[in-house]
Amino acid sequence: MTSSPTRAQTWLDLPADTGFGLANLPYGVYSTPGTGPRTGVAIGDRVLDLAAATGDDVHATGTLNAFMARGPRSWTALRAQLTDWFTDPVHRGAIEPHLVPRGQVTMHLPIEVADYVDFYSSQHHAENLGRMFRPDSAALTPNWKHLPIGYHGRAGTVQVSGTSVVRPCGQRKAPTDDAPTFGPSQRLDIEAEVGFVVGVGSDLGTAVPVGRFTEHVFGVCLVNDWSARDLQSWEYVPLGPFLGKSFLTSVAPWVVPLAALEAARVTPPPRDVALLPYLDDSDQPWGLDIRMEIRLNGELISCPPFADMYWTPAQQLAHMTVNGASLRTGDLYASGTVSGPGEDQRGSFIELSWGGKEPLTLADGTTRTFLDDGDVVTITATAPGADGTRMAFGEVTGRIEPAR
Amino acid sequence: MTSSPTRAQTWLDLPADTGFGLANLPYGVYSTPGTGPRTGVAIGDRVLDLAAATGDDVHATGTLNAFMARGPRSWTALRAQLTDWFTDPVHRGAIEPHLVPRGQVTMHLPIEVADYVDFYSSQHHAENLGRMFRPDSAALTPNWKHLPIGYHGRAGTVQVSGTSVVRPCGQRKAPTDDAPTFGPSQRLDIEAEVGFVVGVGSDLGTAVPVGRFTEHVFGVCLVNDWSARDLQSWEYVPLGPFLGKSFLTSVAPWVVPLAALEAARVTPPPRDVALLPYLDDSDQPWGLDIRMEIRLNGELISCPPFADMYWTPAQQLAHMTVNGASLRTGDLYASGTVSGPGEDQRGSFIELSWGGKEPLTLADGTTRTFLDDGDVVTITATAPGADGTRMAFGEVTGRIEPAR
Numbered sequence: 001m002t003s004s005p006t007r008a009q010t011w012l013d014l015p016a017d018t019g020f021g022l023a024n025l026p027y028g029v030y031s032t033p034g035t036g037p038r039t040g041v042a043i044g045d046r047v048l049d050l051a052a053a054t055g056d057d058v059h060a061t062g063t064l065n066a067f068m069a070r071g072p073r074s075w076t077a078l079r080a081q082l083t084d085w086f087t088d089p090v091h092r093g094a095i096e097p098h099l100v101p102r103g104q105v106t107m108h109l110p111i112e113v114a115d116y117v118d119f120y121s122s123q124h125h126a127e128n129l130g131r132m133f134r135p136d137s138a139a140l141t142p143n144w145k146h147l148p149i150g151y152h153g154r155a156g157t158v159q160v161s162g163t164s165v166v167r168p169c170g171q172r173k174a175p176t177d178d179a180p181t182f183g184p185s186q187r188l189d190i191e192a193e194v195g196f197v198v199g200v201g202s203d204l205g206t207a208v209p210v211g212r213f214t215e216h217v218f219g220v221c222l223v224n225d226w227s228a229r230d231l232q233s234w235e236y237v238p239l240g241p242f243l244g245k246s247f248l249t250s251v252a253p254w255v256v257p258l259a260a261l262e263a264a265r266v267t268p269p270p271r272d273v274a275l276l277p278y279l280d281d282s283d284q285p286w287g288l289d290i291r292m293e294i295r296l297n298g299e300l301i302s303c304p305p306f307a308d309m310y311w312t313p314a315q316q317l318a319h320m321t322v323n324g325a326s327l328r329t330g331d332l333y334a335s336g337t338v339s340g341p342g343e344d345q346r347g348s349f350i351e352l353s354w355g356g357k358e359p360l361t362l363a364d365g366t367t368r369t370f371l372d373d374g375d376v377v378t379i380t381a382t383a384p385g386a387d388g389t390r391m392a393f394g395e396v397t398g399r400i401e402p403a404r
Numbered sequence: 405m406t407s408s409p410t411r412a413q414t415w416l417d418l419p420a421d422t423g424f425g426l427a428n429l430p431y432g433v434y435s436t437p438g439t440g441p442r443t444g445v446a447i448g449d450r451v452l453d454l455a456a457a458t459g460d461d462v463h464a465t466g467t468l469n470a471f472m473a474r475g476p477r478s479w480t481a482l483r484a485q486l487t488d489w490f491t492d493p494v495h496r497g498a499i500e501p502h503l504v505p506r507g508q509v510t511m512h513l514p515i516e517v518a519d520y521v522d523f524y525s526s527q528h529h530a531e532n533l534g535r536m537f538r539p540d541s542a543a544l545t546p547n548w549k550h551l552p553i554g555y556h557g558r559a560g561t562v563q564v565s566g567t568s569v570v571r572p573c574g575q576r577k578a579p580t581d582d583a584p585t586f587g588p589s590q591r592l593d594i595e596a597e598v599g600f601v602v603g604v605g606s607d608l609g610t611a612v613p614v615g616r617f618t619e620h621v622f623g624v625c626l627v628n629d630w631s632a633r634d635l636q637s638w639e640y641v642p643l644g645p646f647l648g649k650s651f652l653t654s655v656a657p658w659v660v661p662l663a664a665l666e667a668a669r670v671t672p673p674p675r676d677v678a679l680l681p682y683l684d685d686s687d688q689p690w691g692l693d694i695r696m697e698i699r700l701n702g703e704l705i706s707c708p709p710f711a712d713m714y715w716t717p718a719q720q721l722a723h724m725t726v727n728g729a730s731l732r733t734g735d736l737y738a739s740g741t742v743s744g745p746g747e748d749q750r751g752s753f754i755e756l757s758w759g760g761k762e763p764l765t766l767a768d769g770t771t772r773t774f775l776d777d778g779d780v781v782t783i784t785a786t787a788p789g790a791d792g793t794r795m796a797f798g799e800v801t802g803r804i805e806p807a808r
Contacts, residue, residue, distance in 0.1 A: 020758075036466075037636075114559070114560055115558055115559055115560045117646075120643060128641075133642075134642075135548055139629050141585075141641050141642055142787060143575075143577075143638055143639060143641070146575060146583070147479055147584075147639060149639065149642075149643055149646075150643070151555065151644050151645075151646050152556040152557055152558055152646070152650070154729055155518070155519055155554055156517055156518055156519045156729075156730055156731070156732045156735070157560065157608060157729050157730060159608070164565020164609070165607075166608070166609035166728050168551050168728050169611070169726060169727060170726055170727045171547075171550060171680065171727070173547075173550075176666055179550070179678075180547075180550050180680070181680075182645075182680045182682060183679070191433075204563070204567075204570070204652070205568070205570035205651075206808060207573070207808075223670055227725065229422075231727065233701070234547055234643075235547060235551060235553065236546055236642070236643075237547070238534075238537075238538075238547050238553075238554050238640070238644070239524060239553055239554070239555040239640075239644040239645065240642070240643040240645070241555075241643065241644070242521075242553075242554055242555055242556070243723070243727040243729070244723075244725065246556070246607070246724075246727060246729040246730045246731050247609075247727040248728075254410070274583075276575065276584070276585075276586045277586070278586065319647070320647075321575045321648075322573060322574055322647065323572035323573060323632065323635065323647040323648075323650060323651040324543040324572050324573070324651045324652075324808070325560075325561050325563060325647070325650040325651050327560070328560045331560070361681035365752050379787060380593075399688055401609075404609060404610065404611075404728070
């Protein structure tokens with residue numbers, strides 16, 4: 001990262017400052033009016049039809065799962081092939097016909113999600129919520145710095161970016177109410193997160209050590225874990241979030257390969273509690289310098305820094321399997337809300353509006369505590385690429401529709 | 405149930421008191437040395453090869469999912485067909501060649517599990533655990549009688565009965581310890597439950613009313629949600645159980661059709677808190693008189709009564725979807741530990757041994773608080789069938805293997 005990188009030459013006419021340059025090469029699943037769902041690689045403002053370019057039907061299955069299951073050697077080989085195709089002009093004649101303008105494609109959920117786990121790995125987020133939800137206790141629970149807290153979410157309601165967010169109904173009860181009432185959530189929120197996609201499964205009964213992260217995890221995608229805070233606060237003791245989260249989780253359509261993120265690796269924040277050996281990743285830290293941006297109706301409202309996350313995805317994977325739980329191709333685990341120390345670095349409205357007590361004032365003069373019907377939230381991010389460019393992650397967006 | 409039922413005649417020579425008579429007809433997936441996994445129906449001590457008997461390849465897919473997805477009309481039609489085949493001697497010549505002795509088959513996981521949800525719907529169990537885990541608070545949390553508390557579990561570690569239970573490792577911390585330690589669980593436990601299998605999915609954003617239970621749920625199977633209490637108690641605040649449960653959930657290989665359980669329907673316990681309308685199932689209650697038996701190394705140690713469950717599976721389904729969460733074919737949701745009011749009706753060792761303080765003394769003179777390596781736990785159950793017999797649910801069993 002400290003050396004002066006040279007950008008590889010390409011015969012492609014890439015837009016200036018594209019986030020989808022040669023250092024990135026993210027995978028997604030797209031369709032056009034003429035072709036069913038198939039795997040594509042984003043390059044500049046186009047998408048490469050991988051099934052057509054490679055002749056390999058694994059890329060015409062409609063999800064990345066079958067390709068991911070082939071493992072890291074196949075991932076590395078295809079990435080090398082793509083780089084060769086895009087840099088050596090000798091391939092131009094064979095490859096260019098398989099490039100489709102990105103503006104003409106419809107993106108689909110890139111993976112068939114097996115299990116979905118959501119962690120809680122931002123110290124700033126956990127402390128903010130602890131202060132709000134449990135004001136009489138320490139902000140962090142006693143276990144927080146000993147293990148990456150996580151829970152299972154609903155895999156069946158993970159959907160691709162752009163899926164409408166139907167305002168969920170459910171039971172809400174304020175502390176001052178005698179009994180719960182039923183109706184649309186009045187505290188509809190986002191959680192800006194980064195998700196990790198498992199490519200290679202593991203055997204039941206056998207832990208995956210922290211050092212084997214890259215043998216199992218294929219790539220990274222942006223996640224918005226929509227949350228109904230009023231439903232959540234009434235239901236979550238003692239067994240955790242359920243309906244407050246299960247109505248929708250949105251993911252960006254592009255999965256950035258882990259290999260693309262080598263230049264983004266950073267050391268996570270210092271640990272002030274000694275870690276048990278199975279969580280010690282100090283010799284190969286997997287903090288990531290991913291800079292996120294959250295926009296409400298187009299207006300930038302927050303810039304959460306992923307590099308501040310206390311627990312890394314390698315530690316999360318080791319923890320998730322240390323009890324012998326097996327992994328499957330398509331497992332998705334998300335970081336938990338990414339919040340930095342600054343007031344403009346918070347990854348949820350419950351933090352940005354401090355539990356609804358400090359409304360945000362927007363550029364148009366209106367205010368928000370939580371989300372209104374019609375609001376559109378869009379999360380994007382960038383990270384340093386190996387060639388000195390900043391790589392993009394696509395976007396995860398959703399519009400709030402009225403309750404049904 | 406109060407009329408005097410007449411048993412249908414059958415040309416089959418059924419064993420006396422078989423739990424797999426004409427009133428039951430449960431579905432499972434089996435293989436033999438000569439045939440791959442396929443759907444079978446248990447009848448007496450034999451299994452009908454459904455793919456061969458019907459000529460329908462949906463029964464040769466290796467799971468029940470594709471058949472379940474066809475919906476209630478198909479379920480009803482096949483059940484009527486089976487009854488006709490087994491009662492009218494004219495079919496004997498065509499059907500008998502497709503019956504395989506149950507002793508010769510290997511049973512497989514009957515469904516491809518989509519999402520797995522675990523509820524917490526026994527008042528006796530929730531009160532027992534509340535008293536042990538939160539002795540300074542009310543036994544039931546304030547939300548307990550307003551909604552069926554539940555959480556998502558790990559679908560990928562749901563396995564068929566007989567799968568070895570590798571003792572999980574993880575972080576344990578007693579209240580008197582300064583810091584957590586790592587090692588094998590010392591409080592390995594069971595949870596005796598009843599599971600409900602979703603056959604027909606639902607649309608994202610749309611709730612499934614309590615009255616549409618039978619349009620979505622295909623059948624019922626026994627569940628053992630193995631639990632590591634020491635891992636669970638350290639990790640579960642604030643986001644619920646994770647590694648304490650995710651290492652294994654075992655299910656019986658037989659799925660009893662909901663249609664077989666009409667005669668087992670009972671009114672659930674009286675509600676002492678008014679229910680919100682979406683949970684009101686008083687005009688068509690789905691309490692079920694399923695009587696469970698738990699054996700440790702062959703010795704009967706508890707008889708949990710499912711009829712005592714406060715929340716019914718119809719209410720659980722309505723609650724799970726009231727926020728718009730969609731259902732998928734293969735979703736599995738379990739009742740939570742079934743415990744009755746009696747000391748010999750508790751569905752977990754943490755209750756049977758009262759948190760380890762009151763060891764059970766077994767017939768051989770040994771004692772148990774939690775499970776030892778080598779222990780075998782087997783859960784069975786019966787329910788009244790429409791013909792006055794008692795129907796069986798097969799068994800869910802597992803042997804504890806040492807930690808790896």
